[in-house]
Amino acid sequence: xxxxxxxxxxxxxxxxxxxxxxxxxxxxxxxxxxxxxxxxxxxxxxxxxxxxxxxxxxxxxxxxxxxxxxxxxxxxxxxxxxxxxxxxxxxxxxxxxxxxxxxxxxxxxxxxxxxxxxxxxxxxxxxxxxxxxxxxxxxxxxxxxxxxxxxxxxxxxxxxxxxxxxxxxxxxxxxxxxxxxxxxxxxxxxxxxxxxxxxxxxxxxxxxxxxxxxxxxxxxxxxxxxx
Numbered sequence: 001x002x003x004x005x006x007x008x009x010x011x012x013x014x015x016x017x018x019x020x021x022x023x024x025x026x027x028x029x030x031x032x033x034x035x036x037x038x039x040x041x042x043x044x045x046x047x048x049x050x051x052x053x054x055x056x057x058x059x060x061x062x063x064x065x066x067x068x069x070x071x072x073x074x075x076x077x078x079x080x081x082x083x084x085x086x087x088x089x090x091x092x093x094x095x096x097x098x099x100x101x102x103x104x105x106x107x108x109x110x111x112x113x114x115x116x117x118x119x120x121x122x123x124x125x126x127x128x129x130x131x132x133x134x135x136x137x138x139x140x141x142x143x144x145x146x147x148x149x150x151x152x153x154x155x156x157x158x159x160x161x162x163x164x165x166x167x168x169x170x171x172x173x174x175x176x177x178x179x180x181x182x183x184x185x186x187x188x189x190x191x192x193x194x195x196x197x198x199x200x201x202x203x204x205x206x207x208x209x210x211x212x213x214x215x216x217x218x219x220x221x222x223x224x225x226x227x
Contacts, residue, residue: 073202
């Protein structure tokens with residue numbers, strides 16, 4: 001990779017805040033859902049509509065999106081709900097760590113990935129064999145993971161199964177108790193968020209804000225957003 005390509009490919013953040021990625025254990029997800037602030041700064045992202053329906057039942061927020069709906073949006077805090085509970089991610093993990101029975105082999109493969117970040121020596125060129133389509137089927141899933149994690153400005157919280165090895169090991173998220181501060185957005189902030197969502201085509205979430213937010217948004221704005 002040429003120096004100019006490296007500069008364009010490996011973008012440097014414009015903030016000193018490196019952010020946080022934390023793993024939320026399955027037995028803590030109910031507490032997480034209950035304590036989730038009624039704030040425009042929190043959103044839940046899922047891979048597809050099936051998981052979205054499940055997430056909507058669990059989390060008391062209108063800000064639940066599939067990864068496709070979340071494109072272009074940004075939030076301070078994002079919860080990735082069962083995002084890698086999909087066979088495709090297990091298959092990608094098998095490519096990264098082919099010898100899953102050997103812990104040292106796994107650690108070596110993950111270390112190699114981390115080393116590529118630090119040295120910026122990633123080979124991003126396409127395979128020379130144009131007939132080789134082996135990675136094409138995984139392109140959507142890798143792009144989806146990129147979109148999901150980059151929706152967060154500050155924190156990414158992961159609620160997913162840890163019973164089987166998967167790509168989260170490469171990310172090496174923290175496993176700790178999440179201190180969720182009580183936070184509630186004002187009616188004006190919810191109104192602004194709803195209008196932003198409408199502009200981006202996220203009518204479903206905007207409608208939920210209006211429907212569930214009669215006590216947050218004045219009646220005139222409520223009817224306007226619903227319309």
